[in-house]
Amino acid sequence: MxxxxxxxxxxxxxxxxxxxxxxxxxxxxxxxxxxxxxxxxxxxxxxxxxxxxxxxxxxxxxxxxxxxxxxxxxxxxxxPDMATNWHFDDKVAQKYLLEAVEAPIVPTWAFFDKGRAIEWLRTADYPLVSKLRRGAGSFNVRLVRSFEQAKAHTQISFGRGYRAVPSYFADAGTKLRHVSDMKDFWGKLKRMPGLVSRFRHARHLMGLERGYVLFQKFVPNNLYDTRVTVVGDRAWAFTRDVRRGDFRASGSGDVNYDLDRICPETVQIAFEVTQRLKAQSVAFDFVQDERGVFYVLEISYGYVSSAIHECPG
Known part of the structure; x- marks a missing residue:
């Protein structure tokens, strides 16, 4: 047939x-x-x-x-089918979905009323990680160290809001650090006008993120996170080093394929949660706390496929 x-x-x-x-x-x-x-x-x-x-x-x-x-x-x-795509690029949706299937999501709190958010923040344990619904590569992810910082973030979130799409130059340091040679540099330079134009267009159309706040528990002392990607009955795993002087690994570009870094538990969790989600393909980001417990930070059906192609699997 x-x-x-x-x-x-x-x-x-x-x-x-x-x-x-x-x-x-x-x-x-x-x-x-x-x-x-x-x-x-x-x-x-x-x-x-x-x-x-x-x-x-x-x-x-x-x-x-x-x-x-x-x-x-x-x-x-x-x-991607509905079970795979409906929560894509929406960390608020992922919070509820991962809780519903009893995945080991890092403790996450969402508020849609400014007063309730500020009331909760008064007694919260700091630091916290603030996130927007949308964004990849650690854009829109910030470390909030105190109630004052969290309150200021909340005021903006329920006021003028935040741009969901960063400017093209928002992560210039990482882009420059991963230029392999002069040919690569000139290639990126030639592509820059078109990329800048597309970023501006996206920033204009996508508007602002506001009317909610999303916080996650900060899991410290991770030198890298673990990305496990499941497709059917196969999985690929690699780690991403945390940026220098930062707490974020996503978007760093520092991918490591050393299998000794991969804990089989993360792969097992990824398979089990994918089955519960009834999804066709899912990429999981894991961090580990001081007790050795692994937590899921977020999930996505879309990912940079070249990183998978290089993975020993």
Missing amino acids: SVRIALHNRPGSFSDRWAMSCQQHGVDHEMVDCYDTDIIARLEGFDALLWHFDHRSATDLLMARHVLTSAQRMGLVVF
């Missing part, structure tokens, strides 16, 4: 290897544009739709889930 697969083409995403795999295995496939207004009609006759939509694209976040869910309702197999 032949299968016909629709692939949304986004260069640099999972679609590159999807197309390559389809060609290698003789699978009938076609590149489609899921932004087309008649995309639902165009999907007639297909058996599956694969779309690696992007948290940095305001358009993707606006409508990708609608198209994927509608295609799933039509009877197509889709990736």
Whole structure:
């Protein structure tokens, strides 16, 4: 029985290897544009739709889930399906979901009323980690060391709000640190105008994050976090070193594939939680407390695939 697969083409995403795999295995496939207004009609006759939509694209976040869910309702197999994608790039949603499936999430608190938030903060243990719903690579993640800092953050969150998308230059130090040679440097420099323009466009469309606060317990003394990615019955794991003079590892770019760093317990937890989530693919970020207990910080269906390709697995 032949299968016909629709692939949304986004260069640099999972679609590159999807197309390559389809060609290698003789699978009938076609590149489609899921932004087309008649995309639902165009999907007639297909058996599956694969779309690696992007948290940095305001358009993707606006409508990708609608198209994927509608295609799933039509009877197509889709990736990511609803169980996999509905909480993507939403740390508030992940808090409730991980609690519901009894995953070992680091203690997390969400408030949607400024008064209740400030009342709770008066007796909270500091430091705390504040996060916004959206953002990757440790953007929008801050260490709050006192009630005064937490209150100021809360005032902004329920006032003018925060930009969900940072400027292109927000993490310039990390970008420069990982330039391999002059050729790489000039390549990044040539791409900069287009990237800056896309960042500005995203900042304009995505607006502000406000009307809530999200705090997590600070788990200190981690030299690195552990990223475990589950796809079906396979898992890949690596660690990411904490940035120098910082507490954050995500986005540092300092990936380490030393298997001696990987505790099998994190892989077991990742498999178990993925089954409870009924998800197709999940990447987990783990940290460990002083007792040796592992906690999940957050999850995502989307990740940098090149890091997985280099992983011994």
